[in-house]
Amino acid sequence: MTTPVTAQERFAIQDLLMAYVWATDTGDHAAYAATFIEDGTLTTSKGERITGHHAIEAYSRIASPEAGNRGRQHLFQTIRVHREGAGFRVFSFWQVADMKAEPRAARIRSMGSCDDLCVPTPDGLRFAERRIAPWNDRDAPWVG
Numbered sequence: 001m002t003t004p005v006t007a008q009e010r011f012a013i014q015d016l017l018m019a020y021v022w023a024t025d026t027g028d029h030a031a032y033a034a035t036f037i038e039d040g041t042l043t044t045s046k047g048e049r050i051t052g053h054h055a056i057e058a059y060s061r062i063a064s065p066e067a068g069n070r071g072r073q074h075l076f077q078t079i080r081v082h083r084e085g086a087g088f089r090v091f092s093f094w095q096v097a098d099m100k101a102e103p104r105a106a107r108i109r110s111m112g113s114c115d116d117l118c119v120p121t122p123d124g125l126r127f128a129e130r131r132i133a134p135w136n137d138r139d140a141p142w143v144g
Helices: 008-027 029-034 052-064
Strands: 038-044 050-051 072-084 086-098 105-121 124-133
Touching: 008 029, 008 072, 008 086, 008 124, 029 052, 038 052, 050 052, 072 105, 086 124
Parallel strands: 038 124
Antiparallel strands: 038 050, 072 086, 086 105, 105 124
């Protein structure tokens, strides 16, 4: 039987997710890369696989140009967490909202899901693997 995930572990996972979105939404590219282990892998919503801190930081600089992304905010909802090896498999839904100052207008920019492998390090949990997927009428998983 698998040992249940503790509240303290869930809070550590939530802290990692929030560090990631804060770095994303504030354009802190080094902090974005630091949420991954040194040889961690990010799979983007377009299916591109990026491995390692330097490549992930470079991707962040390209994917989040400051002028086009100020005013955006990632909203996460963790749906499922279970143990996997020494770490945790985490499945979340996300939405990206943005707000323009002039004219004052808000919208949901995109939404999707993440399938993450979070592993313990001396500095806390980090992503070993993060797979981002779009959620739309073409790409959302469907059982029925």
